[in-house]
Amino acid sequence: MQNDLPPIQAPLTPNNEWSMGHKLIFRFLFIYLFLYIFPFPLDSLPFLGEYVSELSSSIWNPFTAWFGESILGWGEISTDLTGSGDKLANYTQMCLFLLLAGLGTLIWSSLDHQRINYEKVHAFLEIAVRYYLAVILISYGCAKIFKTQFPTPGPYRLTEQIGDMSPMGLAWTFMGYSKAFNLFTGLGEALAGFLLFFRHTKVVGAFLGIAVMANIVAMNFCYDIPVKLFSTHLLLMLFFVLWKDIPRIINFLFRNKTAEAADFTPPWNSEKYQKVALVIKGLFIIGVLYLNISSSLEQQQTYGDNATRPPLYGIHEMTSFSTTSKIVGDSLAQETWKELLVQWPGTASIRYQDGSQSYYGFETDTVAQTVHLYSWRDSLNANATFQYEQTDSTLLLSNGVWKTDTLNIAFSQKVLSDTQLLGRGFNWVSEYPYNR
Numbered sequence: 001m002q003n004d005l006p007p008i009q010a011p012l013t014p015n016n017e018w019s020m021g022h023k024l025i026f027r028f029l030f031i032y033l034f035l036y037i038f039p040f041p042l043d044s045l046p047f048l049g050e051y052v053s054e055l056s057s058s059i060w061n062p063f064t065a066w067f068g069e070s071i072l073g074w075g076e077i078s079t080d081l082t083g084s085g086d087k088l089a090n091y092t093q094m095c096l097f098l099l100l101a102g103l104g105t106l107i108w109s110s111l112d113h114q115r116i117n118y119e120k121v122h123a124f125l126e127i128a129v130r131y132y133l134a135v136i137l138i139s140y141g142c143a144k145i146f147k148t149q150f151p152t153p154g155p156y157r158l159t160e161q162i163g164d165m166s167p168m169g170l171a172w173t174f175m176g177y178s179k180a181f182n183l184f185t186g187l188g189e190a191l192a193g194f195l196l197f198f199r200h201t202k203v204v205g206a207f208l209g210i211a212v213m214a215n216i217v218a219m220n221f222c223y224d225i226p227v228k229l230f231s232t233h234l235l236l237m238l239f240f241v242l243w244k245d246i247p248r249i250i251n252f253l254f255r256n257k258t259a260e261a262a263d264f265t266p267p268w269n270s271e272k273y274q275k276v277a278l279v280i281k282g283l284f285i286i287g288v289l290y291l292n293i294s295s296s297l298e299q300q301q302t303y304g305d306n307a308t309r310p311p312l313y314g315i316h317e318m319t320s321f322s323t324t325s326k327i328v329g330d331s332l333a334q335e336t337w338k339e340l341l342v343q344w345p346g347t348a349s350i351r352y353q354d355g356s357q358s359y360y361g362f363e364t365d366t367v368a369q370t371v372h373l374y375s376w377r378d379s380l381n382a383n384a385t386f387q388y389e390q391t392d393s394t395l396l397l398s399n400g401v402w403k404t405d406t407l408n409i410a411f412s413q414k415v416l417s418d419t420q421l422l423g424r425g426f427n428w429v430s431e432y433p434y435n436r
Helices: 020-037 049-071 088-111 119-145 167-177 179-195 199-222 228-241 243-253 271-300 331-335
Strands: 314-322 337-342 346-352 357-365 370-374 383-390 394-402 405-414
Touching: 020 088, 020 119, 020 228, 049 088, 088 228, 119 179, 119 199, 119 228, 119 243, 119 271, 167 179, 179 199, 199 228, 228 243, 337 405, 370 394
Parallel strands: none
Antiparallel strands: 314 337, 314 405, 337 346, 346 357, 357 370, 370 383, 383 394, 394 405
């Protein structure tokens, strides 16, 4: 008898009075979302965005630290940038925003308790959230399309035992391996973001965004990637975009009923304002696309697969190791080099025979054919300048005084594409699973 059920009618119409609960929820969401996405869109404007972001942080950071330390009693709150979005400061700020949204809702409700509904305010809030989501999704999409977020695994990852990887490192290696998969996921994010810019395609964009973002949230939680808080907010914002369309979606997908036509009327009635808004919108979208694409192309040359490789880049496996002193006992494995790994300019890693690994400063003079290797922590005892000779397959470091010993070390250079991970490639026909 399901077909006899009447269609669900959308409760949000211009002349419809909202319930008290509906108005309370909207007031709370309006204040919280405003606090969360601010200073957007000012922080997305060229030449102004960086200044606005720094100004906003300089205002909120001291207040957040005080709130966490003095009100919540969470101890010292660091607001320094570390690359993590799940710092204690982020959770502190979320609690602060929740508190402010609650207090703001009480004040707003006491001053504006006779209003019938917030149709127009909701429309403007939805536009702001849609545009915010669009900018974020396009940004993350470009980072995958141009493969700057997940570069191909280099010497460090390719020589690391999988058991020594963090869950996040494993996820980064998994994503970084495949250009095609990066392109697939990146196009999904960027397309969802682009569709959210327009009222006629916002539902499709929100559905696609939910599918993409739900996968990202799952990865962040399951692989301990510290963007859990931010990605969860983005996912919930996508559901907010669908708020007014939920009755139509339920009728169409679950009740086999007619879905009412969506109302695409803009929140402003003046034709002049519509034209001005259209021009501003067009310029904003073009600016967002230009800034993200140009920034991604630039980052490709710095962080991505097209980044300039430093001299001596690669995996160098030790073939002979000699010192002026006799190394005996347990110190043999601790002092004898096994591999020299060079991946990023100015740094290198030495893996020893006992499996331990240390990172060092690494400066190469290609004219004088010298390498200066030094420890950031112990520059007095671990500081040496080697002469080097390199061919296509070998590297020789000689006459470097390292920890009171003069070292002469020969290496064979491993071709990265010879590794199992990078050498397997794609195969249409596989007689047996190549699971190694």
